[in-house]
Amino acid sequence: MARYNFANMGEGRFNPDGSPRPGYLAKMYWAVIGGFLCIALLLRIFDVGLALHRKRSLNARPRFVLARLHATFTSIARVVTYLTPPFLQRYPGFIYFPSVGRMLLVLSYFGLLIGLFFYRNPINNPRSWENAAYRAGWLTIAQLPLLVLLSVKRLSVISLITGSTSSVTLNFFHRWVARGLLLTATLHMFYTMRYYASFEFLVLQLKTDIITRRGVGTWSVMAWIVVLTSIRPIRHYAFELFFANHVISIIAFFIVVMKHTPSYAHVYIWIAIGIWIADVTSRWVLILANNASASGLRYRASVSVMQDERALTVEIPMTASVGLLKWTPSQFVRLSFPTVAPFMSHPFTISSLPQDNKMQFVIRAKSGFTKRMLKKTRSIGADMEKHDDNLAATATYPVIIDGPYGGPSRSWNQFHAVLSVVCGVGATYGFSVLRDVCRDNRAVRSLQLVWIVRNYCDIFAFHDHLEQIVKARDADTASDLSVLIQVFVSDSTTIPAVGQSDLDSFLARHGDVIQLIPGKPAIRELIRGVLGGAEGETGIAVCGSQKLAADVKNDVAVLLDARAAHTGSGAQGCWVHVEQFEA
Structure with missing residues (x-):
């Protein structure tokens, strides 16, 4: 039998009848893909230029004509593209649209x-x-x-x-x-x-x-x-x-x-x-350069089990003279613990800033790797931290760090208002955003975190993070930045009487910054309030379930008012960044 005749199929451009040869279709395909990427690059360059302009002018309000046109068209585009029709969200655990x-x-x-x-x-x-x-x-x-x-x-x-x-x-x-x-x-x-x-x-x-x-x-x-x-x-x-x-x-x-x-x-x-x-x-x-040293692995992680045995806190010391790792707030790394789970690595968001000289993580213990880590730390680290009521056990392990990766495509300090909506341990992402804006605030005037937890005890792992936010807010006394953290506890029966722990006392002392609210939030109304008070573009950071991300984007699409962008005010222009880990 005759074999495939590939002759001339990949050569030349067009046949005598004007149809493209099969081999030339591949070049036509890449011409279209390349054109799309060129347009994306131009938009990216404009976004970077706009961010630099906002930071230098300390104002997120669009002033020149090109910025106003950009605000108009992006608002219109987001009204359409952010939507996920509600009827497609009926079974989020079974199928994702x-x-x-x-x-x-x-x-x-x-x-x-x-x-x-x-x-x-x-x-x-x-x-x-x-x-x-x-x-x-x-x-x-x-x-x-x-x-x-x-x-x-x-x-x-x-x-x-x-x-x-x-x-x-x-x-x-x-x-x-x-x-x-x-x-x-x-x-x-x-x-x-x-x-x-x-x-x-x-x-x-x-x-x-x-x-x-x-x-x-x-x-x-x-x-x-x-x-x-x-x-x-x-x-x-x-x-x-x-x-x-x-x-x-x-x-x-x-x-x-x-x-x-x-x-x-x-x-x-x-x-x-x-x-x-x-x-x-x-x-x-890069993994070898970042982690290898003359004595073996360079980094060791201190892993602590919280008293409720539902969360782990991980701290990896970093110094300016050790390691080549550089990260920006809200990025993540993949951690591998050779003595706990060889050949396995998992992504975790870094909750600390580079200025802290340490990497911090809060991990929810579920199954597989995290459950194995909790059991081993609990067994070998028992009775090590009896002086701390919040901790059940602490142990130290060698760790391999791969990364950092991810992060938003736009810096948060270019917006007039920043809202972070997070669930559970997604607060690691939310707190890094808040601390970064407090540390290097340019155009932002309103900074708000909406944190949804199931039980009151879920807050204990983030006590230090809450203290850091309050300190950062108090240290920036010359700024007119408004900072608000709203913690919604779904199961209100888990909220104890005031004064039973250090966390209770801390929350009571700083009620002007941190609000503890029983129940679940009305996300759309919260977003409406932020957009209504913004004089420029608003940035929203979301870290949680796919349903939460879809709900936030749907609410933003409904609330966006394209007419505001047409008038040139830029009010209610809104950009949403979603951070999730999904296989």
């Missing part, structure tokens, strides 16, 4: 793939079936570099261009590009089989043609990665298994796809492999 903005980007991407596939390509005869198969094959190969760029951690060019450093956002689009890859690969296989015309011919081709067998193997590995082993339950409840399988399967995929495709199509595959190898290499070089 993205916001309208994300869905529009995904639909646009799939529209690009389908548009390129059918562009000047009437599929009505066997010759057109063959051409369609080649088109889909080239589009599949062309997507590989983008797929890898959305997965890398250290060399994330897309994060640099767009400013979006959220791993959740990048992973979301990584998964959808992978589904686009599977779509075009399926079209490639479908039209190849249709070209064979009969089942008998297909079976014969599978027996005699190794390229056909390799093609089926490539599609099978791809389906295994994208469909069978990357579904949400597996990613969430068996992440270590998912990750190990993902790495092994991807290596197998690159091997079989190299065997299946012609040599002149390998440029896209080699680019993807090169990006991945460079990212892994740079990541491990």
